[in-house]
Amino acid sequence: MSWLRIRELVRKEFIQLFRDKKNRPLLIIAPFVQLLVFGYVLSTDVRDVRVGIVDQSRTRESRLLMDALNANRTFRITQYTNHPKELDEVLLRRKVDLALKIGPDFSERIRKGNSAPVQILADGSMSNMASLRIAYTSLVLEGFNQRMIEERFKQRLDYGKIDARIRTWYNPNLDSRNFFVPGIVAILIMILSLLLTSMAIIREKEAGTIEQLIVTPLRPIELILGKTIPYIIITQTLMIIVITFAIVWFSLPLKGNFFLLIAAACLFLLSTLGIGLFISTISATQQQAMMTTFFFILPFFMFSGFVFPIASMPTVIQWLTYLNPLRYFLVIIRGVFLKGVGMEILWPQFIAMMVLGLIVFISAVKRFRKRLD
């Protein structure tokens, strides 16, 4: 293996990459747009739930219930109506996210010591959000109940009762941004390394320049290294920039070791660069390579746990996710970012990613060499 050849290949690759003006937005703007979009827009937090209310009771108790809702920062009562029908209408038109119906006999029942039904309507067309909103509402109602009981029986009633003191570790405010932003770093690395490697080889095929390389003593492994080293350097540089940006701009905590992330990214790149090489052997044009790349990216993205939890996938799909390198990289990057854990916890992920990466990369290299000969 000749380092001189590899050095000149890498040099050539950088010259071409930065000379082509079309590449600049891909390399500079795209990462930041993605980071900002995911950081600001994509959020599964339950905030600012608009509530519509029909209060047919109009008593002290019903007002107390409404106050309890309003006092909670999650809820905001935006509609008061007198007719239950009207309330259905505003829910249908998505003017409110949640509707609450307080019946005429509400306070009467409470005063008598009976249970008083309150109807809660949620927009179930967004199932995940609906269940979260209902859960939050139940919490508020729970508090209200507690208060009513305390008022009625003026003594402490919490003997022998479980008092749950809940603390959320690693992300105390359950900020979904803290969950998503580290994941975006992983996604960015995946997309860029896949796309850039396959493109770099296909470009030579399309232009016919690969033929001139084949008649030289250049070995396939040197060509492969010359085509992957530049993109390792670029993706690692981008990762450092993007992480720094995420820490400064989004005040994301980086609790663990930064160098562990770099090491993990290197193992992750084994898989993505391998797939990039593979794509270059099955595509003839850059368009084909682009389409094939997205064909790979989508399942990786969907079945990684980036947005959709793996635990809620069907069992067979859950097994399949073990073949997805992104799955492991996400666990590592979130673990290092939010929990500050190191090798002592993450070694299974590191090993899985290494084994997967080596298999993918070596078989891609073999296929690539066969194609070139």
Added chain:
Amino acid sequence: MNNSGSDAVMVEDLEKRFGRFVAVDKISFAVKKGEVFGLLGPNGAGKSTTIRMLCGIIAPTSGYGRVAGHDIFSEPEAIKHAIGYMSQKFSLYEDMTPYENIRFYLGVYEVPQEAWKERIEWVLDMARLQDVRYRITRELPPGWRQRLALGCALLHRPEILFLDEPTSGVDPITRRSFWEFINTLAAQGVTVFVTTHYMDEARNCQRLVMINEGKIAAMGSPSEIIAEVFPCRPEADLSDVFIHLMARRGE
């Protein structure tokens, strides 16, 4: 072949099939060292396929061949050190400058770095590209790009130079100076193997092989071939021979 030691290229029963299509049908010929050798034939005759097999771009289906003393089946890597190749389509990097292209191929051919400066100047002088060394290659006229391609194929001082239709799409003046340069190279002992369908170029070759539909139709020096095909027509030239031989098969 008893005098294979002095042959730069030697093939016997060389065959290439693409599925059921026979592109090159068991051809045999030899090229002497220092010779300007021409492979003639109409489009689709198998010229490019032959030259690409000799350069190790595609693998032959069967037969035997040696280039620069190395077996084309078992020692393609050794051959690659000894040859230079220029394809009919410009295949250097159009988005890089002549200087960057030359530098890249110096690295790929592992030319010692002490020699780089001298070689770069030599190639730029030879290809008359000194003034445009830092211009993007895409912006250069086709003839200039072709000179750069030839220069890059010679960077490592190969024993044998393979040229696949080197002057297609180049004006006659450039073509003449191109051939003058080829002859100087041959005088320095470089074997030149060239494919063409221009008869005026074929006249520049010391020896020719004419192929049609993958088979050899005629072999020898230009005058030998003319005498063999038209023994009673002293006024006939290479074009007559070419048209006669190529038409015969088409009938």
